[in-house]
Amino acid sequence: MEWLYLVIALAVLAVLAVAGGIGLVVGRGRRARPVEPPRTTPGDVLAPPEAPDTTVAEPEAEREHAVVVPTLERPERPASRLVRLRQRLAGSGTLGRGLLGLLSRDKLDEDTWEAIEDLLLGADIGVQPTQELVERLRTRLRVEGDAGTDVRTVLREELINLVDPTMDRSLHVSGADGEPGVVLVVGVNGTGKTTTVGKLARILVAEDRSVLLAAADTFRAAAADQLGTWGERVGVEVVRGPEGGDPASVAFEAVKEGVDRGVDTVVVDTAGRLQNKQGLMDELGKVKRVIEKQAPVTEVLLVLDATTGQNGLIQAKVFSEVVDVTGIALTKLDGSAKGGIVVAVQRQLGVPVKLVGLGEGRDDLAPFDAAAFVDALLG
Numbered sequence: 135m136e137w138l139y140l141v142i143a144l145a146v147l148a149v150l151a152v153a154g155g156i157g158l159v160v161g162r163g164r165r166a167r168p169v170e171p172p173r174t175t176p177g178d179v180l181a182p183p184e185a186p187d188t189t190v191a192e193p194e195a196e197r198e199h200a201v202v203v204p205t206l207e208r209p210e211r212p213a214s215r216l217v218r219l220r221q222r223l224a225g226s227g228t229l230g231r232g233l234l235g236l237l238s239r240d241k242l243d244e245d246t247w248e249a250i251e252d253l254l255l256g257a258d259i260g261v262q263p264t265q266e267l268v269e270r271l272r273t274r275l276r277v278e279g280d281a282g283t284d285v286r287t288v289l290r291e292e293l294i295n296l297v298d299p300t301m302d303r304s305l306h307v308s309g310a311d312g313e314p315g316v317v318l319v320v321g322v323n324g325t326g327k328t329t330t331v332g333k334l335a336r337i338l339v340a341e342d343r344s345v346l347l348a349a350a351d352t353f354r355a356a357a358a359d360q361l362g363t364w365g366e367r368v369g370v371e372v373v374r375g376p377e378g379g380d381p382a383s384v385a386f387e388a389v390k391e392g393v394d395r396g397v398d399t400v401v402v403d404t405a406g407r408l409q410n411k412q413g414l415m416d417e418l419g420k421v422k423r424v425i426e427k428q429a430p431v432t433e434v435l436l437v438l439d440a441t442t443g444q445n446g447l448i449q450a451k452v453f454s455e456v457v458d459v460t461g462i463a464l465t466k467l468d469g470s471a472k473g474g475i476v477v478a479v480q481r482q483l484g485v486p487v488k489l490v491g492l493g494e495g496r497d498d499l500a501p502f503d504a505a506a507f508v509d510a511l512l513g
């Protein structure tokens with residue numbers, strides 16, 4: 135009989151030992167594993183936002199006891215970003231090269247001037263600015279041509295005039311009396327609004343500003359997640375509400391939080407549903423009104439997709455009638471052979487282009503500069 139007790143006791147001990155072993159393995163498997171992020175150096179073309187995060191994600195239920203050490207990225211400083219413009223505008227190079235080729239002909243006859251006009255119109259510069267530019271070039275080349283003036287120099291000067299170097303292109307991201315600056319970002323769906331908010335947050339962080347983001351695009355749930363990912367990478371928090379909730383209340387909470395915490399800038403992403411002008415006016419009007427119970431909106435940025443040409447301009451016009459737009463972020467300029475849209479949009483909306491989107495990389499948003507832009511066009 136004793137031998138039977140002995141066998142049972144041994145069996146129980148064996149089972150306990152095996153169970154303990156399994157417990158240990160599961161416990162280890164639960165820990166988060168920080169991953170070395172790719173180095174961000176100026177000039178790098180970074181991966182699109184969908185690139186893997188800097189920490190290995192864990193299932194929600196297992197996250198409770200995990201210690202996640204976030205590794206923050208250091209975004210590129212804005213000053214060095216415009217150098218990428220030249221190569222990214224390669225598609226638009228046809229405009230610069232084409233114009234220079236035509237203007238350098240021995241004889242500038244009517245056919246040549248017509249071809250110049252066609253080239254400018256094809257680059258979306260718009261009818262009125264095209265006529266003005268052609269008139270200026272005709273006069274200057276007639277008067278100065280014989281004196282041996284360089285065609286390229288004349289064209290460069292006139293294009294810069296057309297883009298207007300006198301416009302104030304500074305972003306108003308600071309509030310008065312210690313209040314945060316509030317940047318309201320508006321525009322049609324798909325123009326790159328949320329991406330631009332994320333990229334703008336990086337520009338502000340690169341300039342050592344504290345930032346809070348508001349996911350007031352409650353219409354598209356993924357937009358808030360998208361912003362969360364952008365924010366996480368650079369240590370910026372996102373205030374969000376329930377899906378389908380009131381965008382104005384999210385914006386209000388974010389700006390309130392910004393005031394309470396004393397952050398430098400709050401950037402508010404909005405939904406760009408263009409179902410009708412009245413609906414848009416009601417929604418954006420309300421968002422702006424409730425924000426201003428906390429702090430004035432210092433900048434209203436309209437995001438416009440450069441590849442949509444005149445169509446995009448018509449839609450953009452509706453937004454500019456609904457809110458007082460103070461600056462334009464022109465996205466996807468890298469994919470467009472129609473750099474002339476910069477001139478058309480400024481003329482039609484009467485507002486300066488302040489930022490340009492140059493690609494899907496995280497730091498592919500640059501402050502706009504008229505001379506650098508024209509130099510990139512001329513190649």
Ligand SMILES: Nc1nc2c(ncn2[C@@H]2O[C@H](COP(=O)(O)OP(=O)(O)OP(=O)(O)O)[C@@H](O)[C@H]2O)c(=O)[nH]1
Nearest residue numbers: 323324325326327328329357465466491492493494
């Ligand atoms: N090539 C290029 N792609 C861009 C640029 N800016 C944004 N995109 C891409 O455009 C697509 C749409 O961007 P989103 O930011 O989701 O657009 P959205 O306007 O917020 O869209 P909704 O949230 O639906 O209103 C994404 O694939 C972006 O990566 C740019 O400057 N260049």
